[in-house]
Amino acid sequence: MKITSYRRDPAKEFSFTPENAIKAKAFIARYPEGRQASAVISLLYLAQAQNGGWVSPAAVEHVAEVLDMAPIRVHEVSTFYTMFNLKPAGKHLIQVCRTTPCWLRGAAELTRACQEKLGVGFKEVTGDGEFSIMEVECLGACANAPMVQINDDYYEDLTPERLCEIIDDLRAGKEVPIGPQSGRTCSAPEGGPATLKDVPDPAGKGA
């Protein structure tokens, strides 16, 4: 049973920081006068970033107020899109892709490894507030499967061991290279090119 709960904690207030308020104004200015509600997704995303990775009821109400919308209308949007977290998330939100290519290449093992490492299930936050894990559908990096997205960055060509190292490094505050973890460049073939190795003959003789 899915529960779309909306528990407003009166003690928790939310409003945009001055910088974000300026950004919000810029988002709203992209739309014609009176169509400010069109900026709802951008503003929710902004609010999520400011609120530590999740959209709280207070944030929903603040966005509604800024856009002159009914709170329920904003909440409809925030529940529709999976990229809005309606529960608190860790400082590093690990989104494990589980769609077919990643799954074939071992996404299930990645999930198990990081769940065991962190000791939390999906959409739960570790005790120190550092990490949470989420299962997501295709993130569009199938050529580098399996992969995870941590906050805004992709970590590709993963093995369970490498993912655990990344988690350790992130926890230690170390810099972790983004992109493929296997040493290859982007989605170039592993171990160098396998086709089109011959330099084409400019005169076209060898054809």
Place this chain on the structure above:
Amino acid sequence: MPKLTIDGQEIVVENGMTVLQACEQAGVEIPRFCYHERLSVAGNCRMCLVEMERSPKPVASCAMPAGEGMVIRTDTPLVKKARKGVMEFLLINHPLDCPICDQGGECDLQDQAMAYGFDRSRFEENKRAVKEKYMGPLIKTIMTRCIHCTRCVRFATEIAGVEEIGALGRGEHLEISTLEHAVNSELSGNLVDVCPVGALTSRPYAFTARPWELRKTYSVDVLDAVGANIRVDTRGREVMRVLPRLHEDVNEDWLADKSRYACDGLSRQRLDRPYLRRGGKLQEASWDEAFGATRARLDGLSGDKIAALAGDQCDAESMLALKDLMAGLKSPNLDCRQDGAKLDPSQRAGYLFNTGIAGIEEADAILLVATNPRWEAPLINARIRKRFLLGGLKVGAIGVPKDLSYPVAQLGTGPQDLAELAAGKGDFAKILSAAERPMIVLGMAGLTRADGAAVLALARQVAEKFKMVREGWNGFNVLHTAAARVAGLDLGFVPGPGGRDTVGILDGAAKGDIEVLYLLGADEIDMSRLGDKAFVIYQGHHGDAGAHRADVILPGAAYTEKNGTYTNTEGRVQLGRLAAFPPGEAREDWTILRALSEVTGTPLPYDNLGELRQRLVAVNPVFAALDTRTPAAWGAFGAAGKGDAAPFGETVGNYYMTDPISRSSETMAKCSAELGLGPQAQATGTHG
């Protein structure tokens, strides 16, 4: 005017109609769930699929505009298969709990599954379950039954004007929800009606009756002055529920919550036998004893020491009978304006909602004076909102600022602001002068004041200044809150020559000038002002304020228990009908007065309702034209004056408790505790 062919039948329809409406016009039934004629088109249930020539697949007829030369078929195997398929999908997650569902027997899904559905399900997975949502004391939710037609979302947003219901999540996880609080609207009961399944049902009515065991009586509502058409469902003697009945010019399909849910008050606090005050205590008595005591007190009393007040829910017949009885007793002291409203009974146009309720849709500028239509007449407020949604409407208000569910320009708070407007000052004056169909709505809060006559005159000045009364349009409107008021004024239940009005009667009673006071269902007066000298006869149906002060109680019938004539605020004469008999020894009100007239030696000249109604028509011919608004000629009314500086107050402090029936209702008590002050809450400390 496109011409199209539906099932081989050629039909011409109006521009802008949809294929579904064209099919209805052609007499072809199209099943539907999400489509509702008074709501915007959503097109998401897919039940109304029809086959259209030259279309590769079936089309949703509710969302397809009727076009010239379309050839529509609704009886082909393709259509039947489409309906079966849609029905099967709708039932995938719908629990088959009809035997324990309150909608059973009057459920669109049940009926259409029988008519168009498949006879078995091929779905073998688990059905989803959805948590109940809280929507307040009036609406019970069983959200697992929801088929996501979104009618409730559209009703709340469009008609009620409270954006509090939404569709959260998506796909399999879609849920209709509020933000976990009650739906704060006076029209929320209609959500139960628009819901085509048993997801939203009536909480007070839950598990009490099945539709097929109820006797249905078409009647008229009296809990406000709109005169909404209702259907009273009774089982035995008990009113189980009240539902709206279609009347395009009055309530459309809707009904306000108080009118719908106060019916449990009809079986509480009832006066079911006569009472007599003996030694300071009210004691049960027989009719003979009650009449005897009344006669003993009236014997030899001169007419000017007798007075009568009629309450807010009286039928015209009983008021006329009381008026005739008072004439027999030679008393000029009678009034149907128990709140002391300074209405001029001689000018009918001065106390009617002249535009008519449907006429609101033609207005382009509305001035609200001393009124909160959202609480005084929710259905009229819904009409104004409907007009607002059509675009181009300007609304200005003078009085207590309120959220009326549409934008309102606040122009002031008291008579001086009205006077300024009458002098043509301010921006709204320009809007009113430019308007083609301007109207003013004057509330009771402006008229019940000491300077009410001056306010009435100011309102007339405004109406004349901005030419609100013109050819084919009378934009002067008085919004009553009492269902009996217009009929009372129409039949002249007002002080005769040299007679006292409400204030005079109350003062007279306190001083001892009035020795016998007859209260016909009048509970809204301040009983403490009566003093303890006067002999008070209370005839009514509830043990409310009037009965507590009374020396003799004559038990009468509530509006569902008698055949009566009511005139609503726009002057429309309508008949209420007997749905159940009054309890115990209570009797229909006019018969009590007829019997009493025999005792006092001034017998009334009618022996049955037919004769009484003939007398009613003889007194004022408007009562002959049922369900018609008889237009009234414009005249001069009100008394010139400046009006004092005090701001206008509020007529209705607590929407859910305004009369003896709603005050006796448990449901209304719950609403009042939870929603009573509602979104318009202004903590003034004076609310009931």
